[in-house]
Amino acid sequence: MVAGSTSQPCDAIGASNTAVAAGPDAIEGLPVDQCGKITLSGTALLSNALEEEHIAQAESFLMVGKSFDDSIVDYVVSSVLPHASELRTIEVCDVQLSPDGLRRVLHVLRQHSVCDKLQELSFSDVHLHYPETSQLQHVIMKNRAHMKRLRFQSCHMDDAAAEPLVEAISYCEALEEVSFALNDIAHALCFPLDRKDVFPPALRMLDVGSNPMKSVHFSGLSRACQRCISSLQEIYLHNCGLTEEGLSTLLSNGLHGSCSLRVLNISSGRLLHTAGKLLSSLITECPNLERLYVSDNLIGVDSAARISIVIPSAKRLSVLGLGRCHLCSDGAKLIAEAVRDSSSIRELDLSGNNVKDEDVSEICAPGGVALDVSLLDLSDNPLTNNSRSSLQAFLSKRGIRPCTIVLRGTGLEEDSPYMENNNSLMI
Template sequence: MSTFNFLKMASQLDEEQGVSFQDKALTWDTAEQVQDVVDALKNQKVVHYLQLDGNTLGVEAAMAIGEGLKLHPEFRKALWKNLFTRRLKSEIPLALNHLGSGLIEAKAHLTVLDLSDNALGPNGMKGLETFLRSPVCYSLQELHLHNCGLGPEGGSMLSSALLDLHANAKKAGTPLQLRVFVAGRNRLENVGAAALAKAFKVLQTLEEIVLMQNSIYHDGVSVLAESFKANTHLRVINMNDNTFAVKGAAKMAEVFEHTPLLREINFGDCLMKTDGAYHFAEALEGNNGNLEVVDLSFNDINSDGGLVIITAMQSKPKLTYLNLDGNCFGHEGCAQIIELMAKNGNPSALQTFEEDNSEEEEDQNDDEDEEDDDEDDDDDGEEDEYDEHEHANDTTEEADEDDVAEETAYVTTNAFTTKFLNDSVTFKDNSTFAITEKPVSCSPEQFCLSQTPCTLQQFNAVEEENKLQAFKNIINQFTEDNHLLLLVFTALKCSHLSKTSKPALDLAVSLYKSTFEYALQTKQENRVLNYILLQLGLLRSEESFKSEYDLKSCRYALREAIIKPDFANDNIKNTLKVFLEQMDA
């Protein structure tokens, strides 16, 4: 549960009336042993909640409590986490059935059900199926099933129950308004995740989703991401310690555009790699201005990916917590990230770097099993944060990793083919970029549309007095991403010659300026920054990328561009300076 919702629930409990036997460490097997709880339920006129966590409940005792619950139609919150320690699998569904039956007969209207840290499994879900489909749960707002050992089968059963609950509530004229769904540490895997995604897509009311540490890989992540898009009021997403890889990160990044109210995202220990960080940075650039908490720790992100994330955070004025620890930044990379963050409006949000995995990363091959990566992360990261009491009744094991094929983002060996820019293109005419042979004489159109670097002879062969305007006339015939691509690569063609031709340098500076003006105008600042940095060899990727351009000349022209007083803005200038200085170091 997020800090916000935890405090909110605590505040509500202070205002409400209820019965609490929390953390008494009592063993309740018989009706006699649980008589104190039953008496409290009978003697107290108003009972909004019953808090039993930290004890252990048997079948007969549960039946007695169920009888007591029948007296309270005003009942709202079943706070029953860590309640079945040392119980047999056969006992748990029977006990749950007795508790649920009592609330059904009372015709209560439940808002919170918390059964976290109970070894339910699929067998335990059988004791909840009838209850979760009943009118008692039509008013359910929060469902907490953290660390319940549901597995793929239990996750599927839960999804089916939620879908039926939604349909039943709608039919009764009281639409379900489930806001909080917590089911971390359940080994749901792809099957369970896909099943729950079906329910999420139908619910469309969720504000907080916690699915941390569930052995979900990119296939399951992708399906979940689609369901998250349907829940446009999402404020908290916690997917910590699953295995996204780049494919999963790309899909999850698409969620941000559809969830403008996001305040807290936790994707730590998800093995999203550097290219996954690029996807996140691009998606967060113009979205989610309300973000307060961002955790991308332990993700095998290199320093370039860290810098790109920092740049994306510059548009997040409410940011109070940014965790990038445990990535592969190295000492110098950490220093650069801290320096760039210092230019943000909220530099204190960046958390201290206590661990760096750069050395580890250098010793690994690119195609190494993700199993080893994840085991290292488990040793160093999430597991250390759990306290002994919270996981005394731990029902899950650590995730086993399979080989996951990764897809690298933003890499291109063809000047006009890139996954970084959108696949969909719009032309004003039927022109294409398919000029493959260098022309003897070079028109402005041939210069702009050629996919290969030009020679100085070709550059000089463009006879127009105002070459900049001639190039722009060609570029302006195209729209959207094609317009942007032509700006970028015409700038590269000119900067390719910048050390041997003053006119080419001047044109390159002007075209770089025009490129970033267009980026700002279309609100694609970080997207274009990242793409140009990659093209200039300043931004590293998981896959090797070899440019056909003279990168030293291209970077020289960029340095000349960013010292101009009217170039772009301080955010773009500072980011480019950091990467250029990194290359010079």
């Protein structure tokens, strides 16, 4: 189960998250979103064929894909960016620019006066080292009054490269979203050189997933979030090695009792079977929590029992990810019973928990009452064709209410990795 993103309205920041299409006012060769906002990208940019009028009007500039290499740099730095006076969003993803080519682009953003209204910078699947991030620091500082979203994902950054960015972030008082996911940084985030409370009070989303951390880093991270932790709505700490001590530190430093927190991803951590007390407290004391992902932790049956007690009282919790948590049959059944009594949970991940054929009927319909979920993930469990009738009976009880069961990595996958509630298999 993967934490999904929500769609955004036309005035939301970030053209990269808004579908672009050739609508009635489309410009040949240029993406135009449903609100008529122009994005400088695609074939028109690659062919050096942008109209001056469109450059001046565009709010987004995207270089996405390996077709963008150093051959485009001269055109971008001389004819595009210096004249793009309305730019709000810049995205660079999976390009073939050399370090020198990328630095030339960043130099223009830093030096040219028209690029001073940026609200989003997004870099992913590119190499950002200190020479590039020190340039980006100046770009961010120049736009700090407007900056709302910064994304540096899978950029091969280490702590030295991240330090200039972290320093700049502390001055962006309007910043709402930050992602440093899929890098190799910890110290720069948790023990910054410039100030301890790095992240501004306006921050709503923090993603530092897939950065290796130790217990000491989580105490530093809680201090770095001091100004915003009680108002954060989404926190992604998956694959960071989060321990019970680390989670306890975050909770005690402002996360516990947060009425703002809606999404928490702490999957692929180092939580053990003693973490149930903390997790149940989190669910109870964060009344607006909607999505909780705890997959790939050694939760076990005892913690599942603790969590199951508080699930029915979590009135906003709609997604619960407990895949590969060593629940076994007993733990999975306890969670299923709690979800049956929940008025809000619609997606449940019990993948990889050693659920067997004989457990399926009790998990899908504990006490004879079918779970009211639209998605049930039973992937990577030792299920065979013997459980098919129980699964179909559950789907039949759902009636016309949509429901999908995910069966990847099971003995039922031969026909299809899914079953849906018309009792047919779905490819």
